[in-house]
Structures are given as structure tokens and as C-alpha cells.
Amino acid sequence: MRGAVLPISMVPGNSVVHKIAPLPKLLWAVGVLIISFSTRNPAILGAMIVLGLFLASISNIWSSFLKVMGILFPIMVIAIFLQSIAPAFPQPWTPIAQLGPFTIYQEGIYSGLTLFERTFSMTIFAMVFIMTTHPSDLFVSLEKIGMPYVINFILTVTLQLIPILQREFATVLSAQKSRGMKGTGFGAVLPSMVPVFVGAIERVQQMSISLESRAFGSTGKKTSYRNVVMGVKDYVIMVVGLLASAVTLYWIIVDKSLDWSRTMHFSPTLSVILVITAALIFVTFIVISVSKIIKT
Amino acid sequence: MMNTKEPIIEFRDVTFYYPISETPALQNINLKIYEGEYVAILGLNGAGKTTLQLCLNGVIPNMIMGELTGDVFIKGLNTRDYPTRELAKIVGMVFDNPEFQLTQTSVAEEVALGLENLGTSPHDMEEIIGEVLQTVGLSGLKDRSPFELSGGQQQRLAIASALAMHPEIFVMDEPTSNVDPVGKEEIIAVAAKLNQEKHMTVILAEHEVEVVAQYADHVIVIDKGKIILDGTPQQVFNQIDVLAKCGLRTPQVTEFFNQINQSKKLGIKELPIKIDEAESLMLNQFEKK
Amino acid sequence: MEEVLITCDNLSHVYSGGVVAVKEVNLKIKRGELIGVIGQNGSGKTTLVKHFNGLLKPTYGKVIIKGEETTNKRVQELSRSVGYVFQNPNHQLFAKTVTAELEFGPRNLGLSEEEVHERVEKAIEFFNLDTYRNQHPYRISFPLRKLVGMASIYTMRPDVFILDEPTTGQDNITTRIVYQLIRRLRDEGSTVICVAHDMILLAEVVERMIVMRDSVLIADTDPKTVFSDRKLMSSTHLYPPQITELSHRLKDKNFINTYALSIDEMQKVTDQQLQVKRSK
Numbered sequence: 109m110r111g112a113v114l115p116i117s118m119v120p121g122n123s124v125v126h127k128i129a130p131l132p133k134l135l136w137a138v139g140v141l142i143i144s145f146s147t148r149n150p151a152i153l154g155a156m157i158v159l160g161l162f163l164a165s166i167s168n169i170w171s172s173f174l175k176v177m178g179i180l181f182p183i184m185v186i187a188i189f190l191q192s193i194a195p196a197f198p199q200p201w202t203p204i205a206q207l208g209p210f211t212i213y214q215e216g217i218y219s220g221l222t223l224f225e226r227t228f229s230m231t232i233f234a235m236v237f238i239m240t241t242h243p244s245d246l247f248v249s250l251e252k253i254g255m256p257y258v259i260n261f262i263l264t265v266t267l268q269l270i271p272i273l274q275r276e277f278a279t280v281l282s283a284q285k286s287r288g289m290k291g292t293g294f295g296a297v298l299p300s301m302v303p304v305f306v307g308a309i310e311r312v313q314q315m316s317i318s319l320e321s322r323a324f325g326s327t328g329k330k331t332s333y334r335n336v337v338m339g340v341k342d343y344v345i346m347v348v349g350l351l352a353s354a355v356t357l358y359w360i361i362v363d364k365s366l367d368w369s370r371t372m373h374f375s376p377t378l379s380v381i382l383v384i385t386a387a388l389i390f391v392t393f394i395v396i397s398v399s400k401i402i403k404t
Numbered sequence: 405m406m407n408t409k410e411p412i413i414e415f416r417d418v419t420f421y422y423p424i425s426e427t428p429a430l431q432n433i434n435l436k437i438y439e440g441e442y443v444a445i446l447g448l449n450g451a452g453k454t455t456l457q458l459c460l461n462g463v464i465p466n467m468i469m470g471e472l473t474g475d476v477f478i479k480g481l482n483t484r485d486y487p488t489r490e491l492a493k494i495v496g497m498v499f500d501n502p503e504f505q506l507t508q509t510s511v512a513e514e515v516a517l518g519l520e521n522l523g524t525s526p527h528d529m530e531e532i533i534g535e536v537l538q539t540v541g542l543s544g545l546k547d548r549s550p551f552e553l554s555g556g557q558q559q560r561l562a563i564a565s566a567l568a569m570h571p572e573i574f575v576m577d578e579p580t581s582n583v584d585p586v587g588k589e590e591i592i593a594v595a596a597k598l599n600q601e602k603h604m605t606v607i608l609a610e611h612e613v614e615v616v617a618q619y620a621d622h623v624i625v626i627d628k629g630k631i632i633l634d635g636t637p638q639q640v641f642n643q644i645d646v647l648a649k650c651g652l653r654t655p656q657v658t659e660f661f662n663q664i665n666q667s668k669k670l671g672i673k674e675l676p677i678k679i680d681e682a683e684s685l686m687l688n689q690f691e692k693k
Numbered sequence: 694m695e696e697v698l699i700t701c702d703n704l705s706h707v708y709s710g711g712v713v714a715v716k717e718v719n720l721k722i723k724r725g726e727l728i729g730v731i732g733q734n735g736s737g738k739t740t741l742v743k744h745f746n747g748l749l750k751p752t753y754g755k756v757i758i759k760g761e762e763t764t765n766k767r768v769q770e771l772s773r774s775v776g777y778v779f780q781n782p783n784h785q786l787f788a789k790t791v792t793a794e795l796e797f798g799p800r801n802l803g804l805s806e807e808e809v810h811e812r813v814e815k816a817i818e819f820f821n822l823d824t825y826r827n828q829h830p831y832r833i834s835f836p837l838r839k840l841v842g843m844a845s846i847y848t849m850r851p852d853v854f855i856l857d858e859p860t861t862g863q864d865n866i867t868t869r870i871v872y873q874l875i876r877r878l879r880d881e882g883s884t885v886i887c888v889a890h891d892m893i894l895l896a897e898v899v900e901r902m903i904v905m906r907d908s909v910l911i912a913d914t915d916p917k918t919v920f921s922d923r924k925l926m927s928s929t930h931l932y933p934p935q936i937t938e939l940s941h942r943l944k945d946k947n948f949i950n951t952y953a954l955s956i957d958e959m960q961k962v963t964d965q966q967l968q969v970k971r972s973k
Contacts, residue, residue, distance in 0.1 A: 242509070243509060244508070244509050244510070244513060261507075264507065264508065264509065265507045267509075268506075268507060268508070268509065268551065271551075272503075272551065276784075279779070279784050280784050280785075282748050282768070282779075283777075283779045283784040283785045284785065285748075285767075285768040285769055285772070286746055286748065286768055286772050286776070286777040286779070286846075287772060287785065287797055287798045287801060287845065287846065287849065288769050288772045288773070288798055288801030288802055288849065289769065289797075289801055290769060290801070298787050298788075299787045299797070301787075302786075302787035303783055303784050303785065303786060303787055306783055306786075306831060307783055307784075310504070310783070311501075311503075311504045314499055314501060314504040314505065315504055315505065315507065316467075317458075317463055317467065317499070318497075318498075318499060318504070318505040318562070319507070319517075320463065320467060320488045320489060320492070321461055321463070321488060321492050321495075321496070321497040321566065322492055322517055322518035322521065322565060322566060322569065323489040323490075323492045323493065323518050323521040323522055323569065324489065324517070324518075324521055325489055325521070326489045326521045326522060326523075328523055329523045330520050330521060330523060331519070331520050331523050331524055331525060331526060331529070332520055332526070333512065333513055333516035333519070333520060333526060333529050333533075334513060335526060447864075448864040448865070448866060449834055449835060449836050449863070449864045449867070450834050500862075554734060554735075555734070578862075581861065581862045582861065582862060584733060584734045584890055585733070585890050585930060585931060585932070586733055586734075586930045587734075589930075611863075611864055611865070614935050651864070651865055651866040652864075652865055653865050655935060656934060656935040656936040656939075656956055657935055657936065657939055659956055660936055660939075660956045660959050660960065663956065663960055664960065664963055667960075668963075668969050670969065679935055679938060679939055679942075682939055683939060683942050683943065686939070686943060686948070687943075687946070687948065688970075689969060689970060690948075690963070690967040690968065690969060690970060691967065691968060691970045692948065692949075692966065692967060692968075693965075693966055693967060693968050
């Protein structure tokens with residue numbers, strides 16, 4: 109039943125990246141996000157991808173990272189296929205090859221490639237961030253910069269509840285299958301969802317009484333068990349991140365020659381190969397996933 | 405129970421109706437519990453055990469809607485006048501589902517929850533956490549996720565978390581019902597420790613009468629919201645017919661001795677409630693044919 | 694000679710990650726047996742039992758249900774022969790009324806409306822749920838919900854019932870009711886397999902005990918043999934009912950020479966082997 113679960117969570121470890129405080133890492137991830145959305149330049153996006161992969165490799169998170177990428181990569185790759193035949197780009201389009209009934213456009217390849225790079229770079233940085241940061245440390249850091257305690261708490265509990273509810277859902281599915289329920293279709297929705305909902309409600313009810321019985325909600329100063337101390341190194345990294353983002357952003361806005369959409373040319377053969385490969389990867393992924401789901 | 409002191413817990417004529425309910429969940433409860441007692445509450449599902457316990461830290465009437473008449477006093481304080489989070493410093497509570505009580509990403513953080521809310525300094529927190537984890541036997545597991553623990557361990561964690569606030573009264577609502585036998589033993593042992601070593605007043609709602617007979621010194625039987633019996637285990641468990649009418653059973657040795665006391669006309673006035681007593685009594689009363 | 698319904702042939706189950714949950718288990722379960730499967734959490738008892746309705750498939754070895762291997766069968770198919778009542782009824786209940794809940798299983802089996810109706814009526818009668826027919830399953834008490842959970846599998850008329858902790862969280866009255874129901878199910882011809890920690894259930898109701906420890910089947914015999922073996926019991930952290938423990942102590946002292954699994958048995962032993970002391 110693990111097909112439904114994306115193993116995105118912290119991977120315990122002692123790498124250099126793990127040791128950096130949450131806020132600098134969050135800042136870098138947000139910086140990458142902003143830059144990815146501001147440009148379509150394949151080189152800049154490519155550079156961020158390389159940087160991201162480098163960080164992933166020094167964090168010792170490869171196996172979990174690859175597991176998640178194994179699921180997300182094929183989905184991102186389809187962008188190339190779709191874009192190449194229907195570019196999200198102002199007309200006119202330049203056709204460069206024919207693939208059966210589909211015409212592949214120059215702008216489409218450019219668009220698809222850059223869209224793929226964009227999502228890929230954001231995803232890499234998001235993964236590196238999530239997998240090297242303890243959620244509690246993150247929340248404590250956010251609290252320090254002003255996030256309310258209650259929101260912090262709600263986020264922590266929600267984070268805990270996601271895998272729990274997934275597990276509950278799997279149990280409910282087993283129980284209902286044991287009563288002959290077919291796995292798909294409308295008839296399966298209520299029997300699978302109602303018990304999970306009710307379970308969640310009962311849980312929250314008892315939880316709130318349990319919390320109140322431990323003085324939750326007291327007015328007055330609250331302290332924190334977990335402490336995140338930002339060292340000089342962390343501040344430096346934060347500042348570097350801010351500067352790098354600011355400079356790159358400025359450069360993107362100012363330098364028009366970064367728009368390579370008209371100047372970059374792709375050979376027809378390369379384009380066709382690219383599109384076919386992308387489509388194949390995606391289709392293989394769908395076939396494997398569906399067969400896994402049917403088996404259970 | 406000869407006490408000239410004031411009771412640490414007192415119910416005076418307490419009646420409680422849940423909203424939209426026509427039958428009272430508690431009816432005319434009058435009860436006195438003294439410091440250091442180990443009190444067991446027996447009763448069928450729905451008899452009122454949980455309702456009674458929720459009155460002890462103010463959840464009723466402060467958190468749960470309903471009509472409460474009469475008064476509940478904890479250490480002389482009327483529970484109507486204090487929010488639960490205040491009473492939490494005197495009364496610690498754990499519930500029947502171990503996992504539902506846990507919210508944090510590590511054992512230590514779970515224990516620290518109450519302390520964070522009380523504004524305890526991180527240094528003191530560290531000390532208290534260590535002490536409390538030792539009491540419940542979870543010392544090596546500080547950084548473990550609560551959701552990776554066994555049921556028994558989770559329940560002990562919930563106990564530790566409540567214990568961190570150093571309450572004087574500890575209430576447990578069927579803490580062993582969703583736990584395997586090993587976990588059950590662990591939890592019962594911790595409860596006994598709290599009472600015997602830490603001198604806490606322990607209030608335990610429990611179905612396993614053999615456990616109750618072994619550890620409690622004060623037993624209360626509730627049926628349909630009313631207190632039917634209130635006394636020592638010896639007194640309560642000897643009332644076999646009254647208990648049977650409520651649908652409750654007595655320890656097996658008591659039931660057995662009740663039968664042979666009548667069939668063999670042994671004339672025993674006080675039936676044994678523990679296995680050691682039963683063994684001695686057998687050897688005393690019988691010989692091999 | 695009763696028909697063999699379930700066979701485990703050198704069954705092993707390894708979870709992804711390498712954890713061996715069940716190791717080389719061999720057993721046969723016949724029609725009409727009343728079995729208790731016991732062991733600590735982590736002993737493999739639940740993993741074992743989940744193979745009986747196909748929730749889990751063997752990693753090595755075979756599981757054969759009514760003559761067919763389970764490997765390529767879906768849970769939904771096997772649910773016709775083996776019903777699994779989950780420990781927490783809340784994991785099953787979703788309908789608006791108890792009746793609707795009971796109709797779910799037989800409808801999934803593709804039965805006619807008449808057949809469904811007949812089975813639901815029979816279940817309501819068997820489990821004494823008449824007063825609750827139109828109640829919302831979540832509005833009735835937890836012990837009753839557990840009965841509704843059992844009833845909703847009963848309507849599927851499987852040959853085998855698997856009950857996961859049928860008496861956990863129950864009070865004395867409902868527990869006694871469940872014991873009776875289990876016996877009646879067997880009397881109707883069903884095979885009942887209980888995964889349980891309830892010592893009294895195991896001592897007084899079941900007729901065969903399968904004991905799991907550390908993924909291995911360490912005993913498969915009648916309750917008396919199991920409860921007499923103190924070493925076996927303590928190795929799995931299981932303790933006999935109080936009255937059995939009393940009989941152990943008295944037997945150790947050579948006061949009596951048999952074990953008693955229930956109060957009635959203890960009474961019999963006393964009648965047969967002991968007499969009231971004349972000088973007291």
C-alpha cells in the first residue's frame with residue numbers, strides 16, 4: 109500500500125548541510141524558487157540544478173532522494189513532451205520536426221526544457237531542505253522570528269498526523285476489502301473515507317483533553333525545549349544566499365540577452381529523440397504505478 | 405481509612421447531565437478520597453467512570469458542555485473556579501488510547517510539552533525530563549519518535565508527560581485496555597510506583613479486577629451513574645451478589661471460594677481476594693482425600 | 694474427518710526492509726475448529742493470520758484456502774470463505790444505520806436483495822441487535838459497535854471467522870456475550886480463529902492454541918497443555934488466568950494433581966481430590 113505515500117520527510121544524518129540552521133536553508137530554497145520563476149534561461153536554471161544535486165550529494169540523502177525523484181521525475185519529464193507539441197509561448201512557432209500526427213516546434217522544445225528545469229531545480233532544493241531539517245527545529249526558528257506558538261503547534265501536529273492518517277487509511281481499506289469491497293469506483297469512497305474521518309475526529313477530541321490536562325493554552329511566557337542556535341556560519345550562509353539571489357534577480361531583470369528563446373536552436377533529430385524519451389519515461393512510469401495499484 | 409485530615413478529593417452531591425441527555429451520567433455522587441490512596445473505579449462501559457474522572461481536573465464542567473450540580477473539590481479548591489490548565493498542576497491524567505495523547509516529534513519533546521506551557525527554564529526542563537523518563541522506564545528513548553514506540557511504551561510516555569508537571573493526584577482512565585499483556589504489566593507497575601514510591605494519590609479506572617484487588621486500597625463501584633459500593637477491596641469484592649447485579653465480576657479466586665464456601669459449608673466470613681490468600685486458605689481448609 | 698480449510702505450507706513472510714515476521718510455519722485448520730492464536734506484539738501472530746484471507750501473501754511457502762493457493766487471489770474473492778473482523782470496529786463502520794452496515798458485505802458478494810435481506814435479519818437475530826437496527830453505528834456504545842462489526846462479517850457467511858481481539862476494551866457483560874457468540878458460531882458449523890490476549894477466552898472457550906514467539910510457531914495444541922507449561926508461557930510473557938495459577942501452586946505443593954482452566958474445573962478438582970479438614 110505504499111504506492112500512495114511519498115517518502116518526503118527528514119532523513120537523519122550528520123552532514124554539513126544537516127548542521128546548517130533551518131532559516132538559512134529555508135532562505136536558499138525560497139531564493140531558488142523566486143529565481144526559477146523569474147527566468148527561462150536554461151543555463152541559469154541548469155546551474156541551480158547542478159548546485160542542488162551537489163548539495164544533495166554532500167548531505168548523504170541519496171537513497172531517499174532518489175526514491176522521491178523516481179516518482180516526481182517522470183511526472184516533470186512529461187512537460188517536455190506536452191510543451192513541444194503545444195508550446196506555452198506566443199506565436200509564431202517554428203516547426204522543426206514531425207512525429208506522427210504531432211508537429212514539434214522549436215519554441216516548444218525550449219519551453220518544455222526550461223519548464224522541466226524550473227520544476228526540477230525547485231524540487232531538488234525543496235527536497236534537500238526537507239530532508240536535512242528537523243521539523244521541530246524549523247518551527248522553533250520560525251517562532252523566533254515571530255510565528256505564533258499555536259500555529260507552530262498546529263503545524264507540528266499536522267505533520268505527525270499525515271503519516272498516521274495514511275496508515276489509518278490503509279487499515280480501513282484492508283478492513284473494507286475483507287468485506288468484499290471493490291477497490292475503485294464511487295462505492296468505495298464512503299466506506300474508505302468515513303472511518304478515517306471519524307477516527308481523526310475521535311483522536312483530536314481525546315488529544316485536546318489530553319493537551320488541556322497538560323496546561324496547554326496557558327497564558328504567560330512559554331519556553332522551548334528545543335533550541336536552535338544560529339552560529340556565525342549560519343548567518344554568513346544566510347547573507348550569501350540573500351546576496352546571490354538579489355544579484356541574480358537583478359541580472360535577470362536587466363540583461364535582456366538572457367532570453368535565449370529565439371536564439372537557441374535545436375536540431376530536429378535531437379528534438380525528436382528528446383520528445384520520444386520523455387514520453388517513454390512517462391508512459392513506463394504510469395504503467396508500473398497502475399500495475400502496482402491493481403495488484404493490491 | 406481513619407483520617408482526621410481533610411480529603412484531597414471530595415464530591416458533594418454531584419449530578420451531571422451531558423447535553424441533550426435525559427438520563428444523568430452521574431447521580432448524587434458523594435465521595436471522599438484521602439491523600440496517598442490508590443483508588444480503583446469499577447463499572448461497566450458507560451456506567452460513568454470516565455465522566456467521574458473528567459470531573460477531577462475540571463474538564464467537566466469547564467471543557468465539556470453539560471449541567472453540573474453539586475461541587476467537586478480538589479485540595480479544597482472548587483473545580484468550577486479554576487481552568488483545567490491550572491488544575492493540571494495538581495491532577496495529572498492519562499486516557500485509554502495511548503497514541504491519541506501524543507503529538508510531538510520526539511519523546512523528550514512530548515514530556516516537555518507541559519513544561520513549555522508553564523514557562524519552565526530549559527535547564528530545569530532537561531532535569532525534569534530525565535527524572536520522569538527514569539520513573540517510567542523510558543530513559544534511553546529520548547530522541548525516538550513517539551509513534552515508533554509500542555503501545556505500552558506510548559502509554560508510559562503519556563504518563564511521563566503528565567508526571568513532568570509534578571501533580572499530586574494521578575488519574576488513569578483504563579490505561580491498559582488497548583495495550584498488550586507486557587505493556588499492561590509495565591503500566592500497572594508504574595502506577596504502583598507512583599503510589600508507593602512517589603506517594604501520589606492514584607485513581608485508576610480498570611476492568612481487570614484481579615489487578616484492582618492486588619493494588620488498590622480503596623474501591624468504588626459505579627453503576628448507571630450512581631456509586632453502589634465504596635470501601636476497601638476486601639469489603640467490595642465480598643459483595644458478590646451486588647457486583648453480579650451490576651454485571652461485574654470479582655477476582656476468580658473470590659468467585660471460586662464463594663462457590664465452595666457455600667457448597668462445602670466452610671463458614672468463611674471474608675473471602676480471599678488475592679491469590680496468596682486463596683492459596684493459604686485452601687491449604688488451611690482442605691486436605692487430600 | 695473434517696475438511697481441511699486452511700493450510701500453511703512452510704509459510705514465511707518477510708516485510709520490505711528485511712524483517713522476518715513469520716518463519717516456516719506449517720499448520721492445518723479444519724472446519725469447525727475453535728482456535729486461539731497468541732503471542733506478544735511482534736511475535737508474528739497478526740502477520741500469520743493476515744495470510745488467511747489474503748491481506749498478506751507468502752514470501753516463501755504457500756497458503757492454501759479451500760484447496761486453492763492464495764498467491765494470485767484477491768482479498769475480495771477470499772472474503773467469501775474467510776471473514777476478518779478487525780479489532781477496532783471504527784475501521785469498518787461507515788453507513789448511516791446498523792442495517793445498512795450489515796447489508797454492505799452481502800451486497801458486495803453480488804447477492805439478490807432478498808438474499809441480502811434474509812441474511813441481515815438472521816444476523817440481527819443472532820447478535821440481538823433488533824433495538825439498534827436504525828441507529829447510526831457511531832451513536833451506539835463501543836461494545837455494541839464491536840458486535841455490529843462481527844455481525845457485518847456474519848452476513849457474508851464465510852466458512853472461517855477471524856476475530857482480532859474480540860474482547861479487548863470490553864466490559865464483563867459484553868465479554869461474556871462474545872464468548873457465547875463464539876461458541877454459537879462454531880455450533881453453526883463455522884471455524885473461528887481468535888487472535889487474543891484474553892486469558893479467560895483462551896482457557897475456557899477455545900479448543901486449540903497456536904502460540905507464536907519471535908516469528909516462530911512454538912506450540913500448537915490444546916489449552917490445557919499450553920497452560921500447564923509454565924516455561925512456555927513465561928517465555929512469551931503470557932500468564933494463565935488466576936484460577937489456573939492457583940491450581941499450579943497447589944499442584945506444585947502436591948496438594949492436587951491436575952490443572953484447572955476455569956472456576957468450574959477447580960470446583961470439580963476440589964470435589965474429587967480434596968476433603969474439608971476435620972481438625973481446623
